[in-house]
Amino acid sequence: MNIMSEAAVEKALDGKMNDISYKMIGRDVSVYYGEKRALYDVNLDVRENTVTALIGPSGCGKSTFLRTLNRMNDTIDGCRVTGRITLDGDDIYDPAIDVVELRARVGMVFQKPNPFPKSIYENVAYGPRIHGLAKAKADMDAIVEQSLQKAGLWNEVKDRLQESGTGLSGGQQQRLCIARAVAVSPEVILMDEPCSALDPIATAKVEELIHELRANFTIVIVTHSMQQAARVSQRTAMFHLGNLVEENDTDKMFTNPDDQRTQDYIMGRFG
């Protein structure tokens, strides 16, 4: 990966460098689960309105890194994060930053679709409601409709908004979860293997959706599928044994990576 000068780092921490906007910047990020160290001094920047894919073999720390970006690791007992991660230049681990507000700005979609056991409408409306984003019922209706439309689910569910969200198919459930994340109008959406529980058709729909969401959101996606990373992302980061091996344009990563380990992993020689 590129070695930046101190000045460049400072510039980067301001969020601007070489006319590229960096939404989130990670510097020397290390994560410990009790005594065990899961991440080693990772330096990774997330560009605005870009899909960044995190790839690597199981247990390499890519999900761990993803979860540091909205402090979901806080909920794990004995988990400790060192280093610095900024969102628009603000250190998100600063005690002055409220984790609830952070998560309203950095949303998350999980590996297994996990809609609330409530109606489809309630699933989408829950986030805006707790954050007080809609004053009147009509506003809420509009947010729900827009969010479901952004998630490409509106036409399938508009006639049964009051039915249970858990009654949808797996792919629909995952798009409902995306709509739920979108409804809060976050700036960044984190996706932790969002398609691993879906069939190829549902996967294709979600990937298409990720493409469309890129216009409005910054997306970081963890995936086990090389093809998926190649299809949906513009930047790819490769993790191995808790280290960031390489981060590059996706095209370059899959054709001419700088690091031999990336080459080996993409070719399927280990993983």
Added chain:
Amino acid sequence: MSQVSPMSSMSSIGASARPGRRDIGLGRRYAAERRFRFYGMAAIGFGLLFLFLLLFSVVSKGYTAFQQSMITIPVAFSEQVIDKDNERAANPQKLVSANYPVVARNALAKVLGVDEKDRAGLKAVNGLISDSVRTQLRDLVVADPSIIGTTRDVTFLASGDLDSAFKGQINLDVPEKDRKISDRQVGWMNQLAESGALSKHFNTGLFVNGASSRPEAAGVGVALVGSLYMMLIVLALSLPIGVAASIYLEEFAPKNRLTDLIEVNINNLAAVPSIVYGLLGLAVFVNFAGFPRSAALVGGLVLTLMTLPTIIIATRAALKAVPPSIRAAALGLGASKMQTVFHHVLPLAMPGILTGTIIGLAHALGETAPLLLIGMVAFVADVPATPLDPATALPVQIYMWANEAERAFVERTSGAIIVLLLFLILMNVGAILLRRRFERRW
């Protein structure tokens, strides 16, 4: 190729040779499964047999308690007996202390044709009438003194011995001097039954009366009210305290030595014999805090202490069973910890919490030992108006009646057990209905 599969059109592909059958112990495995099924069915059959025996013995002994023999005869409210000096205007106390049993005895003696001079006969007639007739007639006269001097039909309780004999519970083949009802009284009983004056009625007294040393007038009314007060106190205290403690321990408290210690202690408390809670209640609530003895309030507090560990354990299990993905989903949307718990986790855990609570309540309803220690094993004739008044509880009432000597208390003991079982069934049905209602939200 010597052999070509008939199914295959391609001559170069033959059927694969079938290997010899391997012994993979199928017979043994199926036999083991059959054996296990048999053990299972035998265990269930054994359980059902004893359940049936229990219900049969209780119901067969107790169903007669729901009927009571009553005597309906014209009673002459003779001024001679009640107020022969006509003092009632000056001294209303006269009506309260009048000799009403004699009024009833004379009425019955007249119906049976017993001479007023036959003292032994009158005594035997008196043995047919429950002593509760004293308060019954007194209440009639005090309420309306104008009935003195008139005659009207009154239905009153037969004595416990007559009741038992009329229900066929006294063996009349036993020599007369060894049984509690004489041949002459049996003759009268048959005479009264034939004329329709003696008949069985539904025993409302069983449900409204308090303690009485006369079985025919004894009921579980006081015990029912006492148990109801205690259940309300247990529910009002143990559900919020238990659920709050569980939520804090399960969702908020850090996992460290202290919380481990608390958890171990809660599990231990659930196994502490209930009589120990009785001693604790006696020391803390009665002797230290100075609450009245025998009061439903103290009983409720003791049972609350006893029920809390059960509710905490059940609630924690229900909270643990809520999938972590729901918590992650809510937290990922920016819900605070408290919002996550109260909007998502608690509603999903509700069926389990309710089941645990009702099991705990049912347990408390049937608990006897701690109540004995705080003085709820008492002779309480008046229905308690508040939880601070002396009361008994259903299981304690059963315990007390089981110690009584009269034949008529045997059926009442079983009758009270039936009432207690009905309450337990009612509570469990309630638990099932509540659980269904909450589960529909999934």
